[in-house]
Amino acid sequence: MKPNGNKYAVRQGAVLFSEYAPGSGIKKALEIGRENILLELRESKLKGRGGAGFPTATKWMLVAAAKSEEKFIVCNADEGEPGTFKDRVLLLEYPELVFEGMLIAGYTLGARQGIIYLRGEYEYMLKSLESYLEQMKEDNLLGNNILGNPNFNFEIVIRLGSGAYVCGEETALIESLEGNRGEARNRPPYPVNTGYLGRPTVVNNVETLASVPHILVKGGEWFRTFGTDKSTGSKLFSVSGDCERPGVYELPWGTKIKDLLEIVGAKNTKAVQVGGASGSCIPKSQFERTLAYEDAATGGSIMIFNESRNMLKILKNFMEFFVEESCGQCTPCRVGNVKLLEGIEKIERGVYTFGHLNKLKELGRTMQVASKCGLGQSSPNAFLSILENFKEEIFNKNGYGGHNGK
Amino acid sequence: MLVLEKNSLTEEVESLVEFYGTERSALLPILQAVQRKHKYVSDFVQQEIARLLDIHPVEVYSVVSFYAFLHSEPQGRNIVRLCQTIACDLAGKEAVARAVERELGITFGQTTKDKRITLEYANCLGMCDQGPAMIVNDRVYTHLTPEKAINILNEIK
Numbered sequence: 124m125k126p127n128g129n130k131y132a133v134r135q136g137a138v139l140f141s142e143y144a145p146g147s148g149i150k151k152a153l154e155i156g157r158e159n160i161l162l163e164l165r166e167s168k169l170k171g172r173g174g175a176g177f178p179t180a181t182k183w184m185l186v187a188a189a190k191s192e193e194k195f196i197v198c199n200a201d202e203g204e205p206g207t208f209k210d211r212v213l214l215l216e217y218p219e220l221v222f223e224g225m226l227i228a229g230y231t232l233g234a235r236q237g238i239i240y241l242r243g244e245y246e247y248m249l250k251s252l253e254s255y256l257e258q259m260k261e262d263n264l265l266g267n268n269i270l271g272n273p274n275f276n277f278e279i280v281i282r283l284g285s286g287a288y289v290c291g292e293e294t295a296l297i298e299s300l301e302g303n304r305g306e307a308r309n310r311p312p313y314p315v316n317t318g319y320l321g322r323p324t325v326v327n328n329v330e331t332l333a334s335v336p337h338i339l340v341k342g343g344e345w346f347r348t349f350g351t352d353k354s355t356g357s358k359l360f361s362v363s364g365d366c367e368r369p370g371v372y373e374l375p376w377g378t379k380i381k382d383l384l385e386i387v388g389a390k391n392t393k394a395v396q397v398g399g400a401s402g403s404c405i406p407k408s409q410f411e412r413t414l415a416y417e418d419a420a421t422g423g424s425i426m427i428f429n430e431s432r433n434m435l436k437i438l439k440n441f442m443e444f445f446v447e448e449s450c451g452q453c454t455p456c457r458v459g460n461v462k463l464l465e466g467i468e469k470i471e472r473g474v475y476t477f478g479h480l481n482k483l484k485e486l487g488r489t490m491q492v493a494s495k496c497g498l499g500q501s502s503p504n505a506f507l508s509i510l511e512n513f514k515e516e517i518f519n520k521n522g523y524g525g526h527n528g529k
Numbered sequence: 530m531l532v533l534e535k536n537s538l539t540e541e542v543e544s545l546v547e548f549y550g551t552e553r554s555a556l557l558p559i560l561q562a563v564q565r566k567h568k569y570v571s572d573f574v575q576q577e578i579a580r581l582l583d584i585h586p587v588e589v590y591s592v593v594s595f596y597a598f599l600h601s602e603p604q605g606r607n608i609v610r611l612c613q614t615i616a617c618d619l620a621g622k623e624a625v626a627r628a629v630e631r632e633l634g635i636t637f638g639q640t641t642k643d644k645r646i647t648l649e650y651a652n653c654l655g656m657c658d659q660g661p662a663m664i665v666n667d668r669v670y671t672h673l674t675p676e677k678a679i680n681i682l683n684e685i686k
Contacts, residue, residue, distance in 0.1 A: 205614045208655040243561075243598045244654045246667040283561055286597035288652060302556035304595040320554070363616040363657035370658045400615070426616060426657070440615045444652055450595075 134216070136373025137349045137357040138337050139330070145219040148336025149264065152227045153272060155339075160231045161187065164335070166343030168355040173199060173291070173328035174398065174422030175497070179335075182325060185315040186232045189323035194234035196225050197319060197326045199296060201242045203288040204399035205444060206424035209359035210329040212371045214241075214248055217333060218255045222279060224332030226264065227339065228325055229277040237279040238319070240296050243286045252281055288448035292496045293326040295450070306452045307496030330359055330423070350376035354415040362387045364396075364427035374414075381410040383425065391430045394513070399424035400441040401501035403508040404434075434513040438505055439467045445502040456499025459490040463506050470517065484510070530573060541566075542577040551582055556592060560599055568608060568647075569600040597651070605640040605647035607685050610664045613650040616657035621674070625661050628675030629682065646685060 134140040152160055165180035186194060198221060202210040213221055225237040241248065256279055259265045269275045287305045289295045294308035297319050318324020334356065338346050347355045354376035360383065363369045367388030374383065384392055395405050397414065398421040405412060405419060412419050428437060442464040451457045466483040469475040487503030494500045510517065545562050549555035559578055563570050570578075570593050579586040593599045611617075611626055630636055633646060640647040656662035659671035663678065670681055 202655055203653060205653040206616055206657050207653075208657055211655050242655070243596075244651070244664065247669055282558065284596075285557065285561060285564075285599050286651065287595065299557065300554060302553040302592065304591055361657065363660070364619060396615075428619075432619065437615060440613075440618055444614060448652060 134212075134371075134373070136359075137375060138346065138373065139213070139217065139220065139333055139357070139359060140373045141337065143220065143337060143340070145223070146262070146264065148220075148223045148339050149226050149230070149270070151339045152230055153270060153275075157187070157231050160227065160339065163339060163343045167338045167346040168343075169331065169334055169338060169346065170354070170416060171328055172330035172334070172358065172422065174204070174420070176416045176420065179327065179331055182315060182327070183228065183232060185313075186234075186323045186325050189316055191323050193236075193320075193322045194232055195319045195322055195324040196228045196232070196234045196237040197293075197296065197300070197314075197324055198225055198237065198239040198329060198332055199291065199293065199326055200245070200329050201240050201284050201291040201296060202245075202329070203242060203291045203448075204401065204422055204424050205441070206361060206363050206396065206399045206426040207422060208361045208363075209371050209423045211245065211248075213329050213333050213359070214245070214252065218252055220333035220336055221329055222255065222259060223264075224327075224335040225279055226269075226277055227335050228327070228332065230269075230275060232323075232325065234325075235276050235278070237277065238300060239279065239281045240284060240290070240300060241281055242284045242290075246283060249281065249283070256281075287450070288444075289450045289496070289498050292498060295496065296326065297324065304450070306450050307498075309495070328422075351413070351415050351417070353417045358414070358421075359423055360414070360421070360425050361423045362425045362427070364425075365389060365392065365429035365432070366427050376415045377413045379411060379413050380405060380419065383414065384410065384427065387427070389427045389429070392427055393430045393432060394428045394434065396424070396426040396428070396437075396505070397421045398504075399426075400444050401498070401504055403504050404512060405508075406512040434509055435467065435470060435517050438509045439464070439471070441505045442467055442502075445498070449498060449502075453493075453495040453499060455490045455493040456495070456502065459486055459494075459499065460502055462486060463503065467506075480510070535573065538571075538574055539577050542574060542581060546578070546581045553582065553584065556582060556584075556589065557596075560589075560593060564599050568604040568606065569602055571603075572601070575601070603640075605644050607645065607666055608647045608649065609682065609685075610649045610651035610654070611637075612652070612654040612656065612660065612662045614653040614657075617654075617660035617662055620660035622661040624675050625663075625673050625678045629678055632679050632682065646682065 169179045170176040267276045284290050290299045290305040292307050295305040299305040314324045349357045357373050357375045360372045397419045445460040449456045487507050490503045491500050545559045549558045575589045576586045579589045593601050637648050637650050654662050656671050661673040662671045
């Protein structure tokens with residue numbers, strides 16, 4: 124079932140949107156064996172595509188080394204970052220890649236169960252995903268003795284989220300799977316040792332898992348020919364905002380922001396928000412920067428703002444988002460986001476003082492180190508980067524902010 | 530609540546527990562199933578789930594109150610969620626929101642008197658390239674205009 128009114132463009136890209144014969148990834152995996160799979164992954168230098176960028180091979184090796192009767196493969200499909208929708212496209216149009224990635228992970232690490240944590244907002248995909256899983260069972264790609272291999276049993280279940288952004292954080296996601304409030308855990312211990320039900324668990328982003336079959340079939344070295352030294356391969360970018368052709372684009376890492384803007388047909392661009400609400404806002408003067416883990420890192424979200432936009436209003440929208448989505452467990456995040464939002468409202472009304480704003484910036488930096496999970500650690504990014512990069516617009520043009528644009 | 534009603538709810542919860550199991554990890558799927566059918570999880574149902582999973586009712590309530598898509602108060606027959614996050618906002622969410630409020634005669638967070646529609650805001654629905662977007666129950670509508678949104682809402686029974 125496709126979402127209403129959705130028209131797909133023809134997809135082209137180096138890795139994920141390149142040609143692939145369903146089933147070839149797992150066949151190759153069975154042929155070369157567990158150790159070679161891990162070596163191939165290490166060779167590819169694939170890093171987690173959700174945004175944090177942890178090396179996938181390292182994560183898998185840690186789980187492979189963990190001793191336990193039971194291990195789990197969790198696919199993080201709780202894509203909640205504002206401006207991100209690449210996983211929606213992967214799950215709707217390339218489910219075979221995602222499921223096969225999980226299957227390969229299951230085989231490599233000796234797990235018998237894979238779980239897809241699908242965000243509640245994507246419930247409409249449930250039917251098509253489940254029918255695909257049924258088909259895989261019929262083809263003996265899931266179930267017992269997969270492809271005639273005794274002792275290779277793997278099943279995939281889909282679990283729905285219920286509208287909580289914080290559940291995209293891996294330990295909050297695990298809490299949610301276990302039937303609790305989606306509150307992040309202290310790390311360490313990491314999920315690779317103590318994950319779902321206390322068992323070693325791999326939590327990978329949809330896009331990471333979808334990359335695995337391609338890497339096995341075409342080789343880690345081939346994968347490394349795309350991208351930069353530290354950011355290998357290509358990335359799906361979800362492009363939205365002020366441009367002619369919003370959508371999902373596969374581009375190699377290391378693409379310059381200004382080149383991306385040209386590809387998507389963006390004109391009169393004032394700023395680009397890279398990495399969603401929790402990412403940072405990049406002004407025109409820095410459009411030469413590249414999209415890569417080592418420069419402007421992103422889990423895929425690219426939001427484009429043109430000259431007519433009011434940056435303060437955008438910032439307010441981001442902070443309202445974080446105030447609502449903070450789980451409330453730790454104080455820096457629960458209280459800090461509210462304070463930052465109040466500061467923005469003061470700027471809007473023209474009753475701020477710079478002394479107060481400087482204190483708030485300090486608070487933001489405190490949140491970055493003192494918050495328990497990634498939500499509170501990254502929510503001040505937009506506040507700090509927008510107030511810094513657009514201070515002229517916000518403070519100088521009319522003497523106070525909020526009245527100089529739409 | 531009538532005894533008969535209670536009995537049928539208990540039976541319903543029992544069959545859900547039978548299907549999903551009595552593990553703690555079954556709690557969310559059970560709650561979601563109740564939410565899907567009744568549009569909210571009543572105090573009584575929460576207590577029944579707690580009894581059958583052998584946990585304290587407050588544990589169940591803590592989970593219900595955490596998730597945006599689970600409700601503990603009665604809602605309308607259809608839940609309409611308009612995305613309020615930045616991409617949809619830039620694409621014209623405000624005009625859609627005001628039009629919908631005028632047409633239904635309620636504000637966000639409220640339910641129409643005939644219990645037909647509950648109106649809510651949602652955070653990022655993952656339709657940023659096609660905004661403004663809204664979800665009606667579990668169906669997504671994109672590229673909304675005020676008129677298009679009203680037409681969709683008028684179709685809902």
